[in-house]
Amino acid sequence: MPKVGMQPIRRQQLIDATLSTVNELGFADASIQQIAQRAGVSTGIISHYFGGKNGLIEATMRYLLQQLGESVRDLKSEVGHSPEDRLMAIVKANFATPQTNQAAMKVWLAFWAISLHQPDLHRLQQVNHCRLHSNLKHEFLKLLSPLKAEQAAQGLAALIDGFWLRGALTRSEIDTDLSIHLCHAFIQQQLTQ
Amino acid sequence: MPKVGMQPIRRQQLIDATLSTVNELGFADASIQQIAQRAGVSTGIISHYFGGKNGLIEATMRYLLQQLGESVRDLKSEVGHSPEDRLMAIVKANFATPQTNQAAMKVWLAFWAISLHQPDLHRLQQVNHCRLHSNLKHEFLKLLSPLKAEQAAQGLAALIDGFWLRGALTRSEIDTDLSIHLCHAFIQQQLTQ
Amino acid sequence: MPKVGMQPIRRQQLIDATLSTVNELGFADASIQQIAQRAGVSTGIISHYFGGKNGLIEATMRYLLQQLGESVRDLKSEVGHSPEDRLMAIVKANFATPQTNQAAMKVWLAFWAISLHQPDLHRLQQVNHCRLHSNLKHEFLKLLSPLKAEQAAQGLAALIDGFWLRGALTRSEIDTDLSIHLCHAFIQQQLTQ
Amino acid sequence: MPKVGMQPIRRQQLIDATLSTVNELGFADASIQQIAQRAGVSTGIISHYFGGKNGLIEATMRYLLQQLGESVRDLKSEVGHSPEDRLMAIVKANFATPQTNQAAMKVWLAFWAISLHQPDLHRLQQVNHCRLHSNLKHEFLKLLSPLKAEQAAQGLAALIDGFWLRGALTRSEIDTDLSIHLCHAFIQQQLTQ
DNA sequence: AATGAATGAGTCTTCATTCAT
DNA sequence: AATGAATGAAGACTCATTCAT
Numbered sequence: 001m002p003k004v005g006m007q008p009i010r011r012q013q014l015i016d017a018t019l020s021t022v023n024e025l026g027f028a029d030a031s032i033q034q035i036a037q038r039a040g041v042s043t044g045i046i047s048h049y050f051g052g053k054n055g056l057i058e059a060t061m062r063y064l065l066q067q068l069g070e071s072v073r074d075l076k077s078e079v080g081h082s083p084e085d086r087l088m089a090i091v092k093a094n095f096a097t098p099q100t101n102q103a104a105m106k107v108w109l110a111f112w113a114i115s116l117h118q119p120d121l122h123r124l125q126q127v128n129h130c131r132l133h134s135n136l137k138h139e140f141l142k143l144l145s146p147l148k149a150e151q152a153a154q155g156l157a158a159l160i161d162g163f164w165l166r167g168a169l170t171r172s173e174i175d176t177d178l179s180i181h182l183c184h185a186f187i188q189q190q191l192t193q
Numbered sequence: 194m195p196k197v198g199m200q201p202i203r204r205q206q207l208i209d210a211t212l213s214t215v216n217e218l219g220f221a222d223a224s225i226q227q228i229a230q231r232a233g234v235s236t237g238i239i240s241h242y243f244g245g246k247n248g249l250i251e252a253t254m255r256y257l258l259q260q261l262g263e264s265v266r267d268l269k270s271e272v273g274h275s276p277e278d279r280l281m282a283i284v285k286a287n288f289a290t291p292q293t294n295q296a297a298m299k300v301w302l303a304f305w306a307i308s309l310h311q312p313d314l315h316r317l318q319q320v321n322h323c324r325l326h327s328n329l330k331h332e333f334l335k336l337l338s339p340l341k342a343e344q345a346a347q348g349l350a351a352l353i354d355g356f357w358l359r360g361a362l363t364r365s366e367i368d369t370d371l372s373i374h375l376c377h378a379f380i381q382q383q384l385t386q
Numbered sequence: 387m388p389k390v391g392m393q394p395i396r397r398q399q400l401i402d403a404t405l406s407t408v409n410e411l412g413f414a415d416a417s418i419q420q421i422a423q424r425a426g427v428s429t430g431i432i433s434h435y436f437g438g439k440n441g442l443i444e445a446t447m448r449y450l451l452q453q454l455g456e457s458v459r460d461l462k463s464e465v466g467h468s469p470e471d472r473l474m475a476i477v478k479a480n481f482a483t484p485q486t487n488q489a490a491m492k493v494w495l496a497f498w499a500i501s502l503h504q505p506d507l508h509r510l511q512q513v514n515h516c517r518l519h520s521n522l523k524h525e526f527l528k529l530l531s532p533l534k535a536e537q538a539a540q541g542l543a544a545l546i547d548g549f550w551l552r553g554a555l556t557r558s559e560i561d562t563d564l565s566i567h568l569c570h571a572f573i574q575q576q577l578t579q
Numbered sequence: 580m581p582k583v584g585m586q587p588i589r590r591q592q593l594i595d596a597t598l599s600t601v602n603e604l605g606f607a608d609a610s611i612q613q614i615a616q617r618a619g620v621s622t623g624i625i626s627h628y629f630g631g632k633n634g635l636i637e638a639t640m641r642y643l644l645q646q647l648g649e650s651v652r653d654l655k656s657e658v659g660h661s662p663e664d665r666l667m668a669i670v671k672a673n674f675a676t677p678q679t680n681q682a683a684m685k686v687w688l689a690f691w692a693i694s695l696h697q698p699d700l701h702r703l704q705q706v707n708h709c710r711l712h713s714n715l716k717h718e719f720l721k722l723l724s725p726l727k728a729e730q731a732a733q734g735l736a737a738l739i740d741g742f743w744l745r746g747a748l749t750r751s752e753i754d755t756d757l758s759i760h761l762c763h764a765f766i767q768q769q770l771t772q
Numbered sequence: 773a774a775t776g777a778a779t780g781a782g783t784c785t786t787c788a789t790t791c792a793t
Numbered sequence: 794a795a796t797g798a799a800t801g802a803a804g805a806c807t808c809a810t811t812c813a814t
Contacts, residue, residue, distance in 0.1 A: 005241065006776095006777065006778090010777085010778095013806085016377070016798060022297070025305065025310065026306075026309060026310030027221075027306065027307075028220075028307065029310070030223070031803080031804065031805085032801090032804085032805065032806090033804085035803095040778090041355065041778075042778065042779045042780060042803085043779090043780080044778070044779060044780070044804085044806085044807080045777080045778060045779080046805095046806095047805085047807075048776095048777075048778080051804075052806070053804095053805065053806085062337075064227075069268075089213070094289045106309050109305060109306050110306050110309075110360075111364075112358070113220065113302050113303050113304060113306035113307075113364060114219065114221065114306075115220075115362070116219060116299050116302065116361070117218065117219030117221070117222070117347070122364075125362055129359075129362065129363075137259070141300060151371065151374075151375060152358075154259070154371065155352070155357070155375040155378075155379070156349075157359070158352055158355030158356045158358075158372075158375070159348070159351055159352055159353070160355065160357055161355040161358045161359060161774090162350070162351030162352055162353065162354040162355030162356075163355075165305070165351075165354045165355070165358050166322075166347075166351055166354060168309070169305060169308070169309070169318055169319075169322065170319075170322075171315075178344065178347065179351075181344075182344060182347065182348040182351070185348075186348070186379070189382045199794065199795090200794095203795095204795090222788060224786080224788085225787080225788065225789090226786095226787075226788090234786085234795080234796090235795065235796045235797060236787095236789085236796090236797075237789085237790080237791085237794085237795070237796060237797065238796080239789095239791065240788080240790075240794065241795075243794080245788075245789075246787095246788060246789090363783090392696070392799090393796060393798090396798085396799095411605075411696065412692075412693065412695060412696030413692065414606075414607070414693065415694070415696070417782080417783065417784085417785080418783080418785090419782090419804095421783095427800090428800045428801060429784085429785085430786080430787085430799070430800060430801070430802095431800080432785095433784085433785060433786075434797095434798075434799080438784075439783090439784065440606040454780085456804090458807080476730060478790090479803075486664075492695050494671075495692050495695065496692050496695075496792070498744070498748060499606065499688050499689050499691070499692035499693075500605065500607065500692075501748070502605060502685050502688065502689075502748070503604065503605030503607070503608070503749070507644060508750075510751075511748055512748075515745075515748065515749075520794060530633070532779095537757065537760075537761060539802065540745075540757065540761065540799080541738070541761040541764075541765070543741070543745070544737075544738055544741030544742045544744075544745060544758075544761070545734070545737055545738055545741055546741065547741040547744045547745060548736070548737030548738055548739065548740040548741030548742075548744070549737045549741075551691070551737075551740045551741065551744050552708075552733075552737055552740060553697070554691075555691060555694070555695070555704055555705075555708065556705075556708075557701075564730065564733065565737075567730075568730060568733065568737070569781065571734075572734070572765070575768045579742070584773065585774090586773095589774095591773090610807080610808060611810085612807095612808075612809095613807075618799060619778055620773045620774080620775090621774065621812080622775090622776075622808095622809085622810085623774070623775060623776065623810085623811080623812085624773085624774065624775080625809090625810095626810065626811075627773080627774075630811075632808095634809090649809075667807060756799085774814100775812105775813100775814080776801085776813105776814100777811100777812090777813090777814100778810100778811085778812090778813105779806100779808105779809105779810085779811080779812105780809105780810100781802095781807105781809100782806100782807085782808090783805100783807075783808100784804100784805095784806090784807105785804080785805090785806105786802105786803085786804075786805105787800105787801100787802095787803090787804095787811100788800105788801105788802100788812100789799100789800085789801100790798100790799085790800080791796105791797100791798090791799090791800105792796100792797105792798090792799105793795100793796080793797100793798100
């Protein structure tokens with residue numbers, strides 16, 4: 001079966017298998033054997049393509065972050081210029097599938113937890129959060145004072161994260177509409193202060 | 194060396210050592226050898242008192258939840274009857290030390306993550322969250338319609354969780370005052386709708 | 387079977403098993419499973435007592451060096467003060483059992499080879515060789531000029547090493563008597579220059 | 580890229596790469612991947628040309644032996660018929676570059692070690708040693724009794740091997756001149772008994 | 773001729789648990 | 794009550810080999 005140009009295909013296969021395994025078994029039980037088995041390949045291939053388990057984990061997290069980033073970018077590009085619209089686009093992107101199905105959120109939570117003790121992963125997290133914060137603040141600044149904008153951005157970010165966390169921790173799917181609705185209310189309250 | 198009545202002392206020693214280890218090394222590297230070493234006891238003692246590592250983990254989590262519960266109860270008992278005051282008491286309890294130092298939050302995050310795949314721990318999480326939600330909703334119901342109260346409770350809970358999560362993920366200490374301030378604003382906005 | 391004070395016993399058991407395994411299977415095939423099996427213990431115990439395979443290897447080599455050192459010291463203490471006698475004592479110590487059975491020499495050869503790429507082991511080798519050289523030169527200096535003594539010491543050391551190497555490489559036992567005899571001739575020739 | 584007549588070129592490329600890898604990383608870390616990388620070819624080619632790693636190792640050792648053999652033959656052909664001259668030619672051949680640079684001796688030592696547990700390689704070693712011994716004895720027999728000649732040959736062979744071993748084990752280059760000088764002294768002493 | 777993708781057995785190590793003392 | 798010696802399964806990783814291209 002050896003073919004040329006398999007690298008991108010195998011990498012994506014393995015990243016998908018990692019997400020699926022972490023989701024179902026949890027991070028602690030996501031052995032490379034489990035992952036390789038789900039990807040339908042041998043264990044050795046993981047070291048071959050990612051240099052080891054850590055490389056696969058980091059690549060998987062990078063993939064999730066990239067997906068989220070693209071989701072935000074796409075929705076922002078489709079809306080008008082009013083800050084409220086643009087803020088809601090960001091909110092909606094954060095609650096859009098596939099980001100909010102329970103599987104993805106469980107993986108996110110697992111990554112959050114381990115990133116605390118792995119500098120590389122932690123840096124990825126930081127970049128992601130700064131991006132969200134910066135996006136939010138940029139819009140709030142159009143209508144609010146710097147101090148108010150900062151607070152509004154932090155509050156909205158916390159709200160988004162809070163709903164996510166709740167979505168991950170409850171075994172039921174997150175109530176996307178309610179989350180968006182409450183974020184919307186928060187935004188309006190901030191902008192109409 | 195055998196003494197009587199050592200059980201509660203040893204148990205607390207080990208729980209403290211578990212918190213310290215999880216905080217410093219992360220959950221993945223918190224072996225019972227590390228924990229036992231920090232507690233200054235032998236590894237065998239853990240099985241003796243907790244029946245195994247899982248038992249120790251569960252006891253530790255139970256301890257954290259109990260601490261939080263007591264914190265909430267204490268602060269609620271000290272304030273008046275106005276819903277706003279009582280809600281703020283709950284908020285402040287959730288951001289009171291030692292709950293919000295970074296160490297505790299890192300441990301919480303670790304527990305959240307593993308609780309997804311351990312029914313026993315998950316149940317503990319659920320109980321805790323339901324208690325918070327119920328506490329919040331109970332107060333909101335005094336001034337809001339059931340629907341509004343439910344949404345306000347969910348929003349406030351998300352806000353609290355969001356600030357916690359941010360506190361855990363950033364290596365700096367959580368900005369407690371800002372978090373409380375923003376929660377206060379949220380409460381007022383909900384109550385004055 | 388857990389007993390207290392097993393450490394020295396287990397350590398020696400494992401060192402003996404290492405020697406036996408390296409002798410029979412060669413260094414490349416001396417896995418810790420093989421060694422543990424020969425010692426009649428589990429693999430985990432190696433890490434427990436030596437911190438890993440490397441620790442066991444180093445301890446084993448240290449043991450061989452110590453044995454050789456003791457052998458030299460013992461024989462030197464039994465002879466008179468004439469340089470020739472003392473030199474012969476050193477020579478005989480180097481060819482005394484258990485140093486010269488084929489097993490020991492095969493292990494020595496294996497250690498020599500791997501010490502080239504392991505600084506810790508290499509340092510042990512250097513110390514050992516310097517000790518031999520210094521011992522030899524010290525005796526030669528009593529009767530020869532510094533230059534001659536240095537050359538005689540190097541020559542005799544080479545002769546000893548050469549017979550050892552030959553003993554290791556031929557599958558038959560080393561001809562101890564011939565080796566000693568030839569060393570004796572070499573010593574006499576040097577001293578009667 | 581496929582060309583005809585690549586076999587000898589590729590084989591030599593791989594043998595050179597093997598020597599370089601064993602010298603720098605040691606035998607234990609000389610993986611096929613390392614060797615192939617240094618040779619600038621793919622791993623598969625090794626099996627193609629040598630039938631596996633063992634084949635490559637054996638070919639490399641055979642190459643070293645052949646080099647040594649040629650060196651001896653060349654120098655012997657250039658000297659007169661006096662036994663002393665011829666013996667010295669053999670000695671010099673054994674200490675001639677490239678045989679005595681540290682790299683080559685490290686490789687030799689590695690080969691010696693593994694040959695103990697690989698019959699094929701061991702046979703090569705034996706042939707090589709017998710050739711040396713036979714060469715030496717043949718010259719000694721011209722002037723000495725069979726018994727004396729045997730002992731002189733064994734002694735000189737040991738001396739040569741000993742200097743080699745020392746050259747391999749010390750990280751500094753071997754002192755070729757001193758080695759040859761001491762061998763010369765040994766030869767003269769044997770012949771003038 | 774040459775590649776390199778893929779395998780899977782084998783290695784070392786870690787770790788929770790057990791148990792005689 | 795407490796120890797720590799001992800186990801053995803499971804983990805990540807390496808590596809020689811195979812084979813379709």
